[in-house]
Amino acid sequence: MAELRLTDVGKSYGSLSVMEHLNLAIHDGEFLVLVGPSGCGKSTLLRMIAGLEEITDGTIAINGRVVNDLPASKRELSMVFQSYALYPHMSVRKNLAFGLQNLKMDRAEIDRRVAEAARVLQIEPLLDRKPRQLSGGQKQRVAIGRSIVREPQLFLFDEPLSNLDAELRVQMRVELAGLYERLKTTMIYVTHDQVEAMTLASRIVVLRAGKIEQVGTPEELYTRPANLFVAGFIGSPK
Numbered sequence: 001m002a003e004l005r006l007t008d009v010g011k012s013y014g015s016l017s018v019m020e021h022l023n024l025a026i027h028d029g030e031f032l033v034l035v036g037p038s039g040c041g042k043s044t045l046l047r048m049i050a051g052l053e054e055i056t057d058g059t060i061a062i063n064g065r066v067v068n069d070l071p072a073s074k075r076e077l078s079m080v081f082q083s084y085a086l087y088p089h090m091s092v093r094k095n096l097a098f099g100l101q102n103l104k105m106d107r108a109e110i111d112r113r114v115a116e117a118a119r120v121l122q123i124e125p126l127l128d129r130k131p132r133q134l135s136g137g138q139k140q141r142v143a144i145g146r147s148i149v150r151e152p153q154l155f156l157f158d159e160p161l162s163n164l165d166a167e168l169r170v171q172m173r174v175e176l177a178g179l180y181e182r183l184k185t186t187m188i189y190v191t192h193d194q195v196e197a198m199t200l201a202s203r204i205v206v207l208r209a210g211k212i213e214q215v216g217t218p219e220e221l222y223t224r225p226a227n228l229f230v231a232g233f234i235g236s237p238k
């Protein structure tokens with residue numbers, strides 16, 4: 001279980017300020033989707049939550065605990081990137097287990113978690129294949145599986161489907177919705193696909209140049225956009 005609170009979060013890269021006084025509460029078990037134009041700070045925000053990027057101002061709290069100084073490895077969350085970077089020489093099973101072996105987990109527990117992730121993602125028949133024997137969608141499922149085996153309290157997704165072709169994207173979107181239904185883990189999901197945002201989100205955050213323009217349910221944003229920018233963003237499919 002995980003809830004997050006971002007308080008007055010600011011971020012600068014040298015003299016470039018990309019975010020100031022950002023405030024946002026993320027509820028336990030919600031599927032929060034982050035949308036906004038390229039360069040508005042979506043990846044930066046995820047990376048700060050993950051602990052991969054230092055925050056310049058403010059605080060990030062997970063379950064009431066300020067994590068500003070907590071290293072990424074101790075944050076009990078898992079991030080899925082756009083590029084799936086599987087180990088090419090390892091089987092799917094080994095790719096799934098690899099991160100856990102580094103945690104000195106015992107064999108039976110690793111096997112249990114790998115089996116569970118494979119079941120949830122329906123990749124059991126693929127466990128003994130190598131990545132080159134997988135389709136793009138199957139590879140991305142394995143990449144998501146590598147997050148699931150860690151049993152994180154929080155998933156962070158940075159445009160995980162944007163490298164897939166349109167048909168696969170639709171299929172994976174449905175699978176992600178099913179995954180969320182089964183796990184009900186808190187998810188923060190970045191996308192620039194309006195349909196993904198509208199269908200997956202419990203709530204959507206619209207970011208523009210490091211500032212939140214509006215937060216609301218898909219229906220709220222669609223029927224009562226706060227301004228023309230939000231209306232344009234939610235209303236016009238890309």
Ligand code: ADP
Pocket residue numbers: 013016018036037038039040041042043044045
């Ligand atoms: P998004 O994911 O919404 O496209 P990013 O978070 O990647 O946006 O980038 C936000 C802004 O921060 C952009 O202006 C980008 O150029 C800048 N930026 C991102 N990462 C770095 C970095 N490591 N060093 C300097 N500037 C960066």
Ligand code: MG
Pocket residue numbers: 042043044
């Ligand atoms: Mg990005």
